[in-house]
Amino acid sequence: MPFSLIPDRVMDCYGDLTPAYLQEKGVTLLLSDLDFTLAAKSTRRPDQPLRDWIAELKEAGIDFMIVSNNRSGKRVTEFCADLGVGYQGHAGKPSTRGLEAAMAKAGRDRAHTAMLGDKLLTDMLAANRAGVLALMVEPVGGAVTLWQKVLHALQAPFKAVCRRRMGKEA
Numbered sequence: 433m434p435f436s437l438i439p440d441r442v443m444d445c446y447g448d449l450t451p452a453y454l455q456e457k458g459v460t461l462l463l464s465d466l467d468f469t470l471a472a473k474s475t476r477r478p479d480q481p482l483r484d485w486i487a488e489l490k491e492a493g494i495d496f497m498i499v500s501n502n503r504s505g506k507r508v509t510e511f512c513a514d515l516g517v518g519y520q521g522h523a524g525k526p527s528t529r530g531l532e533a534a535m536a537k538a539g540r541d542r543a544h545t546a547m548l549g550d551k552l553l554t555d556m557l558a559a560n561r562a563g564v565l566a567l568m569v570e571p572v573g574g575a576v577t578l579w580q581k582v583l584h585a586l587q588a589p590f591k592a593v594c595r596r597r598m599g600k601e602a
């Protein structure tokens with residue numbers, strides 16, 4: 433379903449995504465959004481739980497790269513360098529170009545790639561258009577501003593469809 437907004441899986445946080453699940457799905461490249469997916473936007477350095485999670489993925493043979501629409505490159509490049517992971521900036525999600533560039537850099541195809549993110553209209557739409565596994569998390573820190581609350585409410589029905597489908601799979 434290339435234009436679908438429905439994610440393949442919804443989780444509370446990135447830590448709920450395990451190497452075992454990705455291996456079961458045949459994923460060897462995990463692409464991820466940064467802001468509100470892995471850390472709050474104000475966070476300048478990756479914390480220890482995030483470092484540990486990335487280390488677990490690497491141990492399981494899963495490559496990891498951040499694909500961000502962020503234009504103020506310094507914070508993101510420093511964050512990624514500190515974390516020891518690759519970075520594809522100016523991704524233009526929901527365009528697929530950032531995801532495709534990241535897959536080309538990593539030498540993987542869509543069948544072995546997943547995209548993790550917190551927003552339907554950018555991260556999940558880009559994932560579905562690119563034909564990769566679409567994995568969604570609730571935003572780090574929750575919805576705080578009015579706009580975030582509105583967005584959260586608009587996303588809820590799509591996440592509910594996904595959770596129902598996940599329930600049927602289980």
Ligand SMILES: [Mg+2]
Binds near residue numbers: 465466467469549551
């Ligand atoms: Mg985000």
